Amino acid sequence: MTAIAFEHVRKEYPDGTVAVADLSLEVREHELLALVGPSGCGKSTTLRMANRLVEPTSGRILLGGEDVTDADPVELRRRIGYVIQNVGLFPHRTVEQNVATVPRLLGWDRTRTRTRVGELLELMGLEPGRYAKRYPHELSGGERQRVGVARGLATDPPVLLMDEPFGAVDPVGRRRLQAEFRRIHAEIGTTVMLVTHDVDEAVQLADRIAVFSRGGHLEQLDDPVRVLTAPASAAVADLVGRDAASKLLGLGTLQSSDLRQGSLGEDLPTAEATVRVGAPLSEAFSALADARAAAVPVLDGDRTVGVLDADGVLRALRRIVDERASEESAAV
Template sequence: MDATAINDSGAGRSAASITLENVGKVYPDGTVAVGDISLDVGAGELVVLIGPSGCGKSTILRMLNRLIEPSKGRILIDGEDVSRQDPVELRRHIGYVIQNVGLFPHQTIRTNVGTVPRLLGWNKKKTRARAEELLELVGLDPARYGGRYPHELSGGQRQRVGVARALAADPLVLLMDEPFSAVDPIVRSHLQEEFLRLQAAVRKTIVLVTHDIDEAVRLGDRIAVLGEGGRLQQYATPGDLLSNPASEAVSQFVGEDRGIRRLAVTKLRDTMRPVGQIEEIERLPTVDVDGTLYDALGVMLTSDALNVVVVEDGTPVGTVARSALFDVPDERAAAPA
């Protein structure tokens, strides 16, 4: 199915960039929720906000759609200052997914998904078609689930409906506040996998809040680590964050096992050596080119091998040595000038 099918303004709308310029939030009692943060999120990028409790993650998210107004600074979406836009109209064009979904209990799943299109004045036929398209996209058969009510679905299924509803009007930006934390670990892992598949199809600009570093490195294109008072500690790709923590505080937050996490986010395509550097490759175990160094390590340990052959459609395209697994080059040093 085409993920960029029907929408209100034509197929395939682009994503939007987000810019925070010295944004802060101080409440009347003097509580500093967010001190001063500047951040750029590229169009189509998935950025994760992570940090300890009380560091302002959710506050930042809510300032983006003006559920909370900042005390200072500017927030721009596609270069437009959100403070100059009608907040209700703004929110209708920003998808928002929360931890407990917030589905309307007395409405069917199909009606829940069509909420925003109805508010935007779409006709019934178009709204229904969009709702069914999105249910199919998130892996729920509309014929089977469209007429059901939220209480008739599992937690993981309700979370999928929440994502579908957030995407229904084809928003340029999607905000997600700990969207997978209310389900058990097995369902959570499956939802993360499905969400990555979905993002590859729709390529929205997404800002996602989580407290789970494993979720952050699995989902994020870049990760913003926040400290007390909503201050930015580091903003980097998952590989760079795990390889080069900017401070001792960041290092402690990402954990002592960050080396293993780094293997799980480092793509074989980016680290393999040419095939010709190892003889008799036909005797070596293989791993798919779309895998990670963690996948390569698993194959090595299972096969008791010091090297693996990286294959694409069955053809050798490179090799990886066990001795190189924990000596991954710094992404910044390896990047082209």
């Protein structure tokens, strides 16, 4: 089912600048849709039109079948979660008070509010007894971002809008937040529209990716594998770049069929570097690169079941593409 739909939406500013031109786009229930493209392509404008922080010039935007332009904008924004890059936490309110902002505006009682805040902090990996009474300045950048996500989810909104939510976090913290958010989204299933300039982030997190070009033109709407392996236009190919294969590493896990069986051989002087069946391919590739050897042992439980070498990584990448092609054929 469709959670939010853009029907021939256009945004043109008084000076004649077209930010979004005739955009038609459907976001499915429970999916995470990433919006990517170069600066000035209209992806953030599209996001902000969904909760009327920016008003469309023409067209319709439907949330659960209701035209958002017919809704009271303040009430609408209380129904749609919104998370931005710099979080925007209230500095003189505690973590608990920040997360409780919208529930209190909606008139929730204290018990219900406190329970929901505790649930969300636990979900975000922020132990309530440790973090609830802290203030934003007492948190790391990653912790503040988690609080921002918790606040956006406080009233279990049907749609969560996220505009470069992890952009202000250092690279290591960003990777951790991406992994944590992937887990959270799988658990709660909220429909998410995520704006990011980072194609790798979109590939890691999204069920589908919408690629925009300047003027708010939708160049391609597809799953990450198709965007990487079959770009629909030169603009998409330029955005993806020449390292599409390396981006595919973030989309699959290591399987027994990817391995070379038998003895570890002389190309494995030590077994210090190992990887496990089911590990993300990106992790498996890193283990192989760090081992400074031609192959690394692969474990299933405590048992060595084979070795991973460069050919195995290539087999895994081809498997991901072939599996996607088989799924598409079955769907026809």
